[in-house]
Structure formats: C-alpha cells, structure tokens
Amino acid sequence: MPDFEVTVIGAGVIGLAIAARLSERHPSLVVVEKNERYGMETSSRNSEVIHAGIYYTPGSLKARLCVEGREQLYTLCSKHDIPHKRITKIITATNEEELARIEAIYRNGITNGVELKMLDRRATLKLEPNINTVGSIFSPTTGIISAHGLMDYFYHAAINNGATVQHYCDVMGIESSSRGYTIFVDEHGHRSSFTTEKVINAAGLYADRVASMVGIDLEKAGYKQYFAKGSYFVVTPSKARLVSRLVYPVPLNEGLGVHAVLDWGGRLKFGPDVEYLHDKRIDYFVAEAKRSAFAASIRRILPAIQDEDITPDMSGIRAKIQKEGEPPKDFLIVHERERGLEGVVNLVGMDSPGLTSSPAIARYVEELLYG
Ligand SMILES: Cc1cc2nc3c(=O)[nH]c(=O)nc-3n(C[C@H](O)[C@H](O)[C@H](O)COP(=O)(O)OP(=O)(O)OC[C@H]3O[C@@H](n4cnc5c(N)ncnc54)[C@H](O)[C@@H]3O)c2cc1C
Structure with missing residues (x-):
C-alpha cells in the first residue's frame, strides 16, 4: 500500500x-x-472577480469551467458565508469602432451561455454616469469574492x-x-x-x-510556462465612488485591459496590465514609472482620473503557456x-x-x- x-x-x-x-x-x-x-x-x-465567462472561446475548458465554476461559487458562498458580492459589470465601448467589437464579444458570451444585455449610451450612463461610453455590455452575473x-x-x-x-x-x-x-x-x-x-x-x-x-x-x-505580471494602481479615496460596479474597456491586445476593480476594503483599483517577465524572476514591485501610462489607460474609460489620483498598489503573476504576443x-x-x-x-x-x-x-x- x-x-x-x-x-x-x-x-x-x-x-x-x-x-x-x-x-x-x-x-x-x-x-x-x-x-x-x-x-x-x-x-x-x-x-478576486467571479467572471461570468464572456470572452473565452466557445467549447474551451476556460469557457465551460468558468461558467460552471461561477454558479458553483455563488452556491458555495451563500451556503458557507464566504464573502462575495454580485456586483455586476459593464464593458464600455468608447467609440463606434469599439461598439462593433463589443457586439462580437456579446455574441461570444451568449454562445458560452452567459446572461448579458446590450445597453445604449443613455442606459449605460444611467448605471455609471461618470464613464466614457457610446454603449456597453451589462453582465449581471459578474461578482467579486474574497479569495x-x-x-x-x-x-x-x-x-x-x-x-x-x-x-x-x-x-x-x-x-x-x-x-x-x-x-x-x-x-x-x-x-x-x-x-x-x-x-x-x-x-x-x-x-x-x-x-x-x-x-x-x-x-x-x-x-x-511564461510569467506575465499584472500590476494594479489604487485610486485616491475622494474619487473611489466614481463607479459602483466593475467597469472594463474593450480588450486591446493581451489580457482584458486595465479595468476598474472594487476590493473588499471599498477601494477602487485599476489593473492588471500585462508585463512579460523574460528572466522569470518573481518580482511583485509595482513601479512608480508606470503611473502616467496607467492613468492614460484609466482615462480611456473614466476621464476624471488624473495622474496624481493613483498610487502603485499590488501585483500578481500569471502562468501563461503562450509567449508574448501570441493569442x-x-x-x-x-x-x-x-x-x-x-x-x-x-x-x-x-x-x-x-x-x-x-x-x-x-x-x-x-x-x-x-x-
Ligand atoms: C493579476 C491577476 C489577476 C487575476 N484575476 C483573476 C480574477 O479576477 N478572477 C479569476 O477567476 N482569476 C483571476 N486570476 C487567475 C487566478 O488568480 C489563478 O488562475 C489562480 O489563482 C491559480 O491558482 P493555482 O492554485 O493554480 O496557483 P497558486 O495560487 O500559485 O498556487 C500554486 C501553489 O503551488 C505551490 N508550489 C509550487 N511549486 C511547488 C513545489 N515544488 N512543491 C510544493 N509546492 C509548490 C506554490 O507555493 C503555490 O502556493 C488572476 C491572476 C492574476 C495574476
């Protein structure tokens, strides 16, 4: 034995x-x-986001296990008092070109069996009056959880x-x-x-x-595996109430794009970016030098954020099997x-x-x- x-x-x-x-x-x-x-x-x-399963290739393990896992998490959380919130999420298009792209994302999500709603500019601004938008996808099943x-x-x-x-x-x-x-x-x-x-x-x-x-x-x-670091910046408390749910941009290249995350302390954070660590050295330091690029990405969706409103916060490292630039x-x-x-x-x-x-x-x- x-x-x-x-x-x-x-x-x-x-x-x-x-x-x-x-x-x-x-x-x-x-x-x-x-x-x-x-x-x-x-x-x-x-x-600490409970993802709905919107972006992943239909039929992939990521699509199937995310949709299944999300429902299991909500059940587990309710049954065992695990801190969580069905906070919901918006993916905002900031121009006409992005609007066409969110329609494709919407159809992908629907194929994956995710409940979603397309909102026009007015309906989006009713939910999130401070964001930059010409229309959005609303995801009612996205949430946050205490990992x-x-x-x-x-x-x-x-x-x-x-x-x-x-x-x-x-x-x-x-x-x-x-x-x-x-x-x-x-x-x-x-x-x-x-x-x-x-x-x-x-x-x-x-x-x-x-x-x-x-x-x-x-x-x-x-x-x-390749290491892709993701850093976060935290927003000054006086501007932490500018959004009330998770707000994501239309993804550009890698990752889902720097997005608004609300954490358990009620803080508003933005991140994560994608930075491949070519020497594979674990390094969680968030460089101050990233501030202005971060602020520019944030302003794409939340125009009121100035460079001085954000401070380096935490980071994590993703284990990826695609090299930088690969799908x-x-x-x-x-x-x-x-x-x-x-x-x-x-x-x-x-x-x-x-x-x-x-x-x-x-x-x-x-x-x-x-x-
Ligand atoms: C920036 C960032 C944001 C993310 N956001 C989300 C999100 O919002 N929602 C979501 O669903 N997912 C998200 N993820 C992904 C999610 O965090 C990971 O998929 C998940 O945490 C991976 O868990 P794991 O158990 O595989 O890895 P880990 O948490 O890294 O655990 C692996 C463990 O193995 C141990 N270990 C390694 N080697 C050995 C050894 N030789 N002997 C003994 N022990 C060993 C390590 O010490 C470690 O504790 C994000 C990831 C990152 C980096």
Whole structure:
C-alpha cells in the first residue's frame, strides 16, 4: 500500500479546491505546499472577480469551467458565508469602432451561455454616469469574492474530510515506482520521501517544473510556462465612488485591459496590465514609472482620473503557456495516461479565470482520475 492514495502538489485555490472535492471520497490525501501557509502566491494576488465567462472561446475548458465554476461559487458562498458580492459589470465601448467589437464579444458570451444585455449610451450612463461610453455590455452575473475566504473554506473542508495539508514541504523530485510514485520533498533542509498512487500537479507558476519531474519534455508537450505580471494602481479615496460596479474597456491586445476593480476594503483599483517577465524572476514591485501610462489607460474609460489620483498598489503573476504576443491558450488539464503515467494529472497554464473555475476544475480532475 502506498503512504497516500492522492498527493496534490500546491496549495493555491486550485490545489485546495481539488483536495476538498477528492477527499470527500478519498481521504487518504495529502497536499504538499512549499510556503509557510496556503494561498501565498497567485491565488492571493488577483482581481478576486467571479467572471461570468464572456470572452473565452466557445467549447474551451476556460469557457465551460468558468461558467460552471461561477454558479458553483455563488452556491458555495451563500451556503458557507464566504464573502462575495454580485456586483455586476459593464464593458464600455468608447467609440463606434469599439461598439462593433463589443457586439462580437456579446455574441461570444451568449454562445458560452452567459446572461448579458446590450445597453445604449443613455442606459449605460444611467448605471455609471461618470464613464466614457457610446454603449456597453451589462453582465449581471459578474461578482467579486474574497479569495482568502474561498481558500479558507476549501482548506477546512479538506481537513474535515481527513486530508492532510503539509506546509514548508517543497517537492524536489518524483519517481515512478512499483507502488505508484515516490515523491521526494525538502522540509526546512530535511529531505524525505513518501509514496502515492496518484499525483496532481497544481503548482501554479512552477507547474511546468513539476511536470518535468515526471519526465515530460516541456517544449514538445507545449507545457513551458511564461510569467506575465499584472500590476494594479489604487485610486485616491475622494474619487473611489466614481463607479459602483466593475467597469472594463474593450480588450486591446493581451489580457482584458486595465479595468476598474472594487476590493473588499471599498477601494477602487485599476489593473492588471500585462508585463512579460523574460528572466522569470518573481518580482511583485509595482513601479512608480508606470503611473502616467496607467492613468492614460484609466482615462480611456473614466476621464476624471488624473495622474496624481493613483498610487502603485499590488501585483500578481500569471502562468501563461503562450509567449508574448501570441493569442490566448486554453487551460491544460491532462491525465498523463497516454505518456504511460497512469494517475498523474498536470494542470498547466492556469491563468484567469482559474479562481472562478476552481470548483469546476476540481470536478473535472475527479472525472479524469475516477471516471
Ligand atoms: C493579476 C491577476 C489577476 C487575476 N484575476 C483573476 C480574477 O479576477 N478572477 C479569476 O477567476 N482569476 C483571476 N486570476 C487567475 C487566478 O488568480 C489563478 O488562475 C489562480 O489563482 C491559480 O491558482 P493555482 O492554485 O493554480 O496557483 P497558486 O495560487 O500559485 O498556487 C500554486 C501553489 O503551488 C505551490 N508550489 C509550487 N511549486 C511547488 C513545489 N515544488 N512543491 C510544493 N509546492 C509548490 C506554490 O507555493 C503555490 O502556493 C488572476 C491572476 C492574476 C495574476
């Protein structure tokens, strides 16, 4: 018998959602996390938006798991008092050319099964009198959620089911063995190993590194991850009430565009931008030098914001499998049976909407492993 039936590598929102779900029927489960506490990386450095599922390619995992996850999140939040708000969202077109583009976005969202409404200029200004608009898409099911609240819920659900979450436990290597897999870990300089039947790689920014530990050629498999940092600026409190819901521009190139985010402290923030980190060095510093470019992007949708109204705030780093300038790619969630790795599931390129999709990703992983 192996030491554990299931090992989940990484205690971000995705690893924890998987642990909570699988441990209901498979309590011989351990989550190994290299940091002192769960949720200290990307899962606590994001917009905390419950996305509706508007933009993603119809039929893709992102489209399907976002729509499914969003509904599951609202149910979980109501049932377990996880802080959330169905705050709604507007995607505003600021000229005639953008109006044509939001119609395409609207049709994409409808194909994905998202409830949406097209609003003309007057109806948009009735909701958000301070924004720049010639018309918009209104999304009634977009919301915000406390990512920490959600992770606390998943963590306690897993623990209550009998699972173990081991912090300060860095996975250094994985070997296939007669009893499944041997996981080699480093706990504060102390090296040890244990055996497991199944391995779920939910290591976020390091998911490609962990995938290479089971012998996968990252380039060949398309698993190589790139880091795309997203920074935020916070608006001075006197202008924090200029919008009352999430307001997004029409996306330009990469990402959804710098948009208005309302956080749990009632602050109005704008972000995230997209900055590829070519040296893959983790650096969460938000450069003051970005201020005027940020303010210019914000003025596109909220003209009253001046350069001096915003201050550098936080940042997060997305794990992307597309290089800079390439079109967005789908989540890669693969049971590696065809590579002769029965029981190994890799989750690679888990960028947005990973938070929203987390409970649906857990359901999907369970299906891949247990049918
Ligand atoms: C700027 C930004 C904004 C975003 N906004 C949204 C949003 O509004 N809505 C939305 O739905 N999604 C959003 N996302 C995406 C979302 O945050 C991610 O999809 C999600 O948090 C990924 O979760 P994760 O569990 O895969 O990764 P992580 O939270 O990074 O967790 C991975 C864990 O694995 C651990 N780990 C790594 N390697 C090892 C190892 N060798 N051994 C042990 N442990 C290891 C890490 O320490 C980490 O704790 C955003 C992302 C960014 C960057």
